[in-house]
Amino acid sequence: MQITPLGIVVYGHGQYIHDELCTMAKRFNVQFVPEQGSRECTLARFRELAATGTYHAILFVSAVNAAPFDAALLHDFLPSLKLVAGLGAGFDHVDVPYLTSHKVLYANTPVAVSDPTATATVLLVLQVVRAASQVEAVVRRNEWRLGLEASKDVRDVTVGLIGMGSIGKLAQRKLDALGFRTMYYNRRQLPAAEENGAQYVSFDELIETADVISLHTPLTNETRHLLSDAEFARMKDGVLIVNTARGAVIDEKALVRAMQSGKVARAGLDVFEREPLIEPYLLETDRTSLGPHWATHTTRTYRDVERELLANLVGWLKTGSPNTPVNEPPKSLW
The missing domain is CATH 3.40.50.720 (NAD(P)-binding Rossmann-like Domain)
Incomplete structure (x- = not known):
């Protein structure tokens, strides 16, 4: 045969x-x-x-x-x-x-993509916490500190990680090294040895109490528009949003509404719902730090x-x- x-x-x-x-x-x-x-x-x-x-x-x-x-x-x-x-x-x-x-x-x-994505996450977290895009915009307009307010200190900021797979774990370790407090929500709680001091909380507690919410979930039918109007409404006033996962995990139009209302103070986004198209407001405001789905692009x-x-x-x-x-x-x- x-x-x-x-x-x-x-x-x-x-x-x-x-x-x-x-x-x-x-x-x-x-x-x-x-x-x-x-x-x-x-x-x-x-x-x-x-x-x-x-x-x-x-x-x-x-x-x-x-x-x-x-x-x-x-x-x-x-x-x-x-x-x-x-x-x-x-x-x-x-x-x-x-x-x-x-x-x-x-x-x-x-x-292979976990570490560079985690690093890009930390970069965006730092940018939104310290209002880096606004600070740079003021300098480029030659308006030296005009309208700028003091930002929070990273030691007083709690980052909530939604999803604690390989990227979430690496991001947590890098954030911990910088002095942030971290909490996380995952489909199941990790063994204590893998938590690295991060606090496990429910999804509801995370979105209601975190100062920064960072997304680390795959895009599935269950996670599409995981954050939309109802979830933004329950967040802290002035919450900060970071996304290096997939754009459609966030309802982008709902994010715009939340930013326009002041509920979301700043957002750091490397992914978008309809790439390469981006909601015009996110491009126009200096309260966003944006990347072209670039987190993994290292040599x-x-x-x-x-x-x-x-x-x-x-x-x-x-x-x-x-x-x-x-x-x-x-x-x-x-």
């Missing part, structure tokens, strides 16, 4: 893992697909591959003109397809239920995410499960 060789599709150029993938190509049927000119071009190329070969794993070194990772993109590779792996911690661009229903694993790269991260992506493939080849699966693995190996 002829055995079908293992097939792997690699979409995008792997700058840091290309040599390893070329070595794999000596053992397996590895097809390299460059970033296509449009999603339609990507769909056409994937249909062509699926019609002429059997593939068991797809590595997305890039999502440009490929996302969303859904039935339209992946269906033709079934039933042989068993693993899809992509970059980054977020997976809102992936139809995970669809993959799970066909016993296909999805693996992300949460470890080291580019290298680390590719290596973690490759490690997921290697782990799957060895054990039948990648190192960081998002969904439950099937009962049997591929």
Whole structure:
């Protein structure tokens, strides 16, 4: 009986893992697909591959003109397809239920992006606490301290972290080192050894008592618009909001209303609900510190995410499960 060789599709150029993938190509049927000119071009190329070969794993070194990772993109590779792996911690661009229903694993790269995202979180927390965007705007207008008020001292500020996964934990440690007090809400309380002194509270207590609220949750049906008008209304007057998770975790229009009313004093945002579109008010006011979904963009991260992506493939080849699966693995190996 002829055995079908293992097939792997690699979409995008792997700058840091290309040599390893070329070595794999000596053992397996590895097809390299460059970033296509449009999603339609990507769909056409994937249909062509699926019609002429059997593939068991797809590595997305890039999502440009490929996302969303859904039935339209992946269906033709079934039933042989068993693993899809992509970059980054977020997976809102992936139809995970669809993959799970066909016993296909999805693996992300949460470890590589955790530290730079946590650092970006701390940067935004410091900016909103010390009113950095307003201070800079005054200086640039040559209005030396005009209209500025003294900011709170970080030692008197409690940061509430919504979500205490790898990014939340790292952010908490960095904030603790700077003198902030921290509390957190998570779906389940962490073991004391992992809390690092942070206080576990309910979601209600956190949004009602924290001076700064920082979001660290994936975007799911349950977390979409986790913060909207009702939640903002219950917060402290002058609360500060930071988001390095996913834009749609916050109802952006509701955030604008809360800022216009004075309920939210300042916001530090690296992600937005309809990227790259941003609510005009958030661009116009000097009470926001903004980034273009840039938290993970460091030279080291580019290298680390590719290596973690490759490690997921290697782990799957060895054990039948990648190192960081998002969904439950099937009962049997591929």
